[in-house]
Amino acid sequence: MRLLVLSLVLSLAAQALAALEIEDRRLFGPPEAARQLRILSTTDIAIFAPRIESYLSLTPDLAIDYVVASSTEVMKVASAARAPFDLVISSAMDLQTKLANDGFVRRHSSEVTRDLPAWASWNDMVFAFSQEPAAIVVSDAAFADTGIPRSRQDLIDVLRRNPERFRGKVGTYDVRASGLGYLFATQESRVSETYWRLTEVMGGLGARLYCCSSEMIDAVAEGELLVAYNVLGSYALQRQDAGISIILPSDFTTIMLRTAVIPETATEPALAGDFLDHILAQAFGDDPSLSVDRWLSNSEMALSRINLGPGLLVYLDQLKRAAFDTEWTNAILQD
Incomplete structure (x- = not known):
């Protein structure tokens, strides 16, 4: 009976993975290991790998x-009845909050x-194990005569004065498809009307629309774009040598x-909790490369932190989402 149950669980997990549009995947540690922690994440492997390798050095x-x-x-996938993962990591903190609020966590x-x-x-x-800014990434060459x-x-002001230079060369998230893009857009629109003027x-x-920060940053580095708006600052730092500037407004x-x-369906919840404790201890420790405060050293920045809590659910309401999508679409698609 135990083998039958295990076979059923593995079959359900395989079905869930088959339905998932995977962008990247990597197995860390020995393939023959007796225990395996399964993580589903929006964070690129190169960004998160140091945390995994640090943990595995303690649990070989x-x-x-x-x-x-x-x-x-x-x-x-995380809201499915049989999500085959033990830990879910996401930059879309509103969606994570909804998972918790709806009983999936x-x-x-x-x-x-504590x-x-x-x-x-x-x-x-x-x-939360990191605080990351929404940055503007620009081509240095494109702003050589105007200043960054x-x-x-x-x-x-620069875009309005130089429309021919920047036509078709500005990129931002497609908020209809990107959870993080939608989070940035809704939260920014609550802070200032400047967001709508810029949009x-x-x-x-x-404007060209993208799913992901890394694609936008690569496009600026390769000259396809001159401006990428609201990308993750941590991803932009990986391309500092590519003739680009990172702007924290x-x-x-x-x-x-x-x-x-x-997730509620985690098969290794204790192991997931131990790994979570490890990355939280790193984040709030003394390692400047992993510390949640590494972005806050510039005292000139006016910070607008998005807070965890039920307030994040406001723009996930279907009617509010539909209204926001309509207003955003009218602003960004002007054909």
Whole structure:
């Protein structure tokens, strides 16, 4: 009977993985390991690998199957009846909060989580291990004669004065497809009307729409774009040598919390909790490369941190989402 149950579980897990649009995947540790931790994440392997390797150095008999997918795909699989993962990591903190609110997440409490600052966890279910800014990435060559813009208004002014230069050369998220893009857009629109003015200007220039930060940053580095708006600063740092500048807007910089949750369907919840404690201890420790505070050293930045909690669910309401999508579409698609 136990073998039959195990076979059924593995079959269901295989079906869920087959339905998932995987962007990347890597097995860390020995393939023959007796235990395996399965992680579903929106974070690129190169960004997250140091945390995994650090943990495996302490637990050499373990393997970690790390699967990368879009935030929309992550939400779809994590809310399935048989999600075959032990830990879910996402940059779309509103979707993570919805998973918890809808009963798809286990509670986790430990000495590490009890010492977290209040803003870094919600209801012992959603845990933040990084604070990351939404940045503007620009081509240095494109702004050689105008100077690098330091605020959204600066960028609006340059784009309006040089429409032919920037036509078809500005990129941003397609908020209809990107969970992170939707989160940035909705939260930014609550802070300032400048967001809508800039969106209309980008739309008038035939803005190109993307799913992911890495694609936009690569496009700037390769000359396909001259401006990428609202990309993840941590990803942009990987391309600092590519003739690009990373702008943290001086009017306000939106700060996203990258979060982790343990699904209710996890088959290794204790192991997931131990790994979670490890990355949280790293994040709130002294390692400057992993510390959640590494972005806050610039005192000139006006920070606008997106807070965990039920307030994130407001724009996930179907009617509010439909209204926002319509307004955004009218602003960005002006054909």
